[in-house]
Amino acid sequence: MLNPKKMPPKPKELYIYVNGEWLPNSQAKISVMDHGLLYGDGCFDAWMGMNGFIYQLDPHLDRLYRSVHSLQLDLRMSKKEMREKIIESVQKNALVDFYIKTVVTRGISPHPVIDPAKCEKASVIIYARPKIQTEVTDEVKARGVRIKVLSIRRVPRYSLEPKVKSLNYLNIVMGKLEARVSGFDEAVMLDDEGYICECPGFNIEAISGNKLMAPKNDILMGITRDTVIQMCRDEGMEIDEGFFTVYDFVNADEVLLSNSVSGIAPVTQIDGWKIGTGKPGKYGLKFQEIYLNWLKTGVNGTQCFPEAWED
Ligand SMILES: Cc1ncc(COP(=O)(O)O)c(C=O)c1O
Incomplete structure (x- = not known):
């Protein structure tokens, strides 16, 4: 502390x-x-x-x-x-x-x-x-995030490389707006070929059996996405960084959102489809807890006040 x-x-x-x-x-x-x-x-x-x-x-x-x-x-x-x-x-x-x-x-x-x-x-x-608490509040996390598949597509890498965290976020802002006016908590964007890529301000991952599906196409390579991958490796899962469709994700056991500010959040609905049991799943719950614990205890962390830190 x-x-x-x-x-x-x-x-x-x-x-x-x-x-x-x-x-x-x-x-x-x-x-x-x-x-x-x-x-x-x-x-x-x-x-x-x-x-x-x-x-x-x-x-x-x-x-x-x-x-x-x-x-x-x-x-x-x-x-x-x-x-x-x-x-x-x-x-x-x-x-x-x-x-x-x-x-x-x-x-x-x-x-x-x-x-x-x-x-x-x-x-x-x-x-x-x-x-701060962002849109994905602790309450939303507890019941599970409901996301929409957006009509707006992610700007493709051949127009503006999404790996660059640029100030050109209008594509993302408009995506968030579409989610809000449609009454959803958050949303997922497809690339120009219809594969799932990422969400406005989040990466998205899915777990099916013993496999993590982490889209790699037209995304910002999220640091929290790496954390999710690290946690799944620790669970002995197979990591599949590839191309996935809405079909793959709605049939997964669990779907997760990840970003630095909101951490890891379980998704329980995509458009009308229930994910898994329709409640936050075991990995979603476990990973949220581990993430919070890592933040608080300094795993992968740099202490700004070493003289004030007491174990
Ligand atoms: C478009 C987009 N994708 C993914 C992420 C998640 O990245 P990170 O986990 O590094 O915060 C963000 C974070 O702001 C983002 O803006």
């Missing part, structure tokens, strides 16, 4: 890192000429943390730098420095349970025009905030 007496004091306002400065939340601003705002020209990543531990700091950081490289952003900040700033964002805000988001954009353009070459250098924003 973290010893509260050894923790730094909480600031009056949360600090946010913006282009080299730590600013109070109310003063943290970016230019109206920033290409991230104008064209969604940039990328981001997000971490989850509990008890002062950042879960999977380096795998997320590596993914962020792969996104930066793919978009040819001129980020004049080494991975080591970014890592230090991310840890500092938690320390400065004295956060115990939190999430962190890092946004890198192409930067400020002299004119509001598309030409990326005109932007001088990348903008960097880092914010750490107290943990």
Whole structure:
């Protein structure tokens, strides 16, 4: 546990890192000429943390730098420095349970025009905030998530590579909107050939007998997806990273959603189809518990307050 007496004091306002400065939340601003705002020209990543531990700091950081490289952003900040700033964002805000988001954009353009070459250098924003409950709340997890098969398809890799966690999330936002207006908790997207790929903001996996089915087509390679794969390996399951249809998933014993902020959530309905018994299954329940335990105890974690941590 973290010893509260050894923790730094909480600031009056949360600090946010913006282009080299730590600013109070109310003063943290970016230019109206920033290409991230104008064209969604940039990328981001997000971490989850509990008890002062950042879960999977380096795998997320590596993914962020792969996104930066793919978009040819001129980020004049080494991975080591970014890592230090991310840890500092938690320390400065004295956060115990939190999430962190890092946004890198192409930067400020002299004119509001598309030409990326005109932007001088990348903008960097880092914010750490107290943990939040997203749409998939503990209540929704307890009864099981009801998801819709969306009419909107995932943007294909030959148009915009979904492995890049880009700021171009309109495809995802519209997917979420379709789920909401249709009265579902969440939704699943198909690729242009009709194979299941991922959900707006989540990866999706299914368990059938002793096999995990983890789609690999047109998805963001989720860090929590890797965690699910690791847990299934620990259970001695066969891992099948391949192409799956709605038929494969509605006939599975269990279906899971995974992402860093919401963790692992059991799906109990896809469109009208009941999954398994229609209640959260044994692996869904077990993996949620293990995930929470790993977050809290620092498995795959980096402790931001080593001097305050007492076993
Ligand atoms: C489109 C998309 N897929 C999958 C995920 C899950 O990724 P991770 O487990 O790394 O959070 C996210 C997370 O935000 C996402 O935006």
